[in-house]
Amino acid sequence: MTSPVTHFEVYGEAPAQLARFYASLFGWQIEKAPGVDYWRIQTEPANGKSFGGGLTYRAADGPSSWLPYVTVSALDDTLSEAQRIGAHIVRPKTAVPRTGWYAVLTDPEGNCFAIWQADRTAFPSPEPD
């Protein structure tokens, strides 16, 4: 079974402006999620075949290009295998609450990509504040 590319993210210092840029250029429907700095992208809103994308602030370790997400069936296994064959971890396994886990890597040539596994029980461990 192959692992499909299912999502992508775009980053910037001024995501609201960037959202307008892509909406203008490609006609994408881009809407900000309430209460969080995340803009949901629908690439083909008219025909319902939308490719899921997101737009947000660039993280300190974030790439200066789009980031493709590859959905995998077992994130821990994929992470181990990726490292074994030459990948480097940029961001370790991280939870999206009640949604899934992701990690960001670079391939042996330095290209950045993320892997994703859906999991309704995903949740991060709290940190002292």
Added chain:
Amino acid sequence: MYYTDDSILPENMAPLIITAAPYGPEWIPGDADIPVTWDEQVQAAVDCYNAGATMLHVHVRDPATGHGSVDFDQFNYFIGRLKQAVPKMILQVGGSISFAPKSADAKAKWLDYDTRHMLTELDPKPECVTIATGTTQWDIMSWMSADDIKGTHLENNAKVQAAWAGMWVDAGPAFYLEHLKRLRKNRIQPYFVPAHVHQLELIERLIRAGVYMGPMNLAIAGYGGGTLGRNPYHWMEFLRQVPQGASATFWTSMRGLIPISAMAIVLGQHVRVGNEDNLWGPDKKRRTTVQQIEGAVRICKEFGRKLATAEEARQIMKIGVWYDSVEETLHNLGLPPTRKDGQTGFLVWETDGKKAVAKTGGDSHPMAYCMVPPTQMAAE
């Protein structure tokens, strides 16, 4: 606080203010009744209000990451929703937040404690922001038993336990002097959280120095690990030193919260309950935040004390009130005046030497009023 013979009767006590702390930033949803989405976090406030809580201790959880939020915009968004959902509740935002700048431009501008001082610029404004006056160790693990953390992610997790054991609150004068100034400028009342009587002394010095001029609302922080413990004598000694005109809440953790809350209720003080502090009932079975509020309401009613409405809670805490001088602040708090040059002895406020007629219906009982005869006798 000074107790006259009638202070201990429930009908003479100020109505009970219950503060709800339902956002448990140290827990995850599998541990307790933890709200995550915005709708869940708002609904938690509504449920607490409906159960009898009139003040809400606010932490914000970022629904996208599951962690405590450090996003200024998210705080504003959530407070805005709370103001709509529970408009009468007193919102008391937890002050141990350092906001994270989102852009390189903001990173360059936010210096030192600015990331914490931004709490004073929340919009819409909460009624209160908690403020620590004095740096303190907060080893919350030091008195937690295996039973306390049973079934939570802390159980058998030495690494996370060590992280919480190492918690401390950075609140030296370089922070609190400026923070109090900004709170006053933006008309957000400080909610003090002294961890021992010596931090209460610091607050009094801030008042006598004119740094803070306003009502004194505080939670006595009995969390162990560097703050006050569970020895009732220590609580009583602390309470003895709380100014007569202050509003005090007893605040501790886990099952110790139950007897300490009962003490607070029968002593005319106020309580804070919720999953941030405690997960258990007296039978060692889990209690949600709402169930803990219901428990405090039951004790209050059984004892015969009135539960505060939201309007009464605002009056008791003097929400929106500020004073314009040191003397006005000291007088309203029932503290003695500041010594003038050359004055000797223990100080009282100057009067014309005549006894005043006792006030009725108040909740404070200055000593002088105890000896005032009824009006008709005084006239004879």
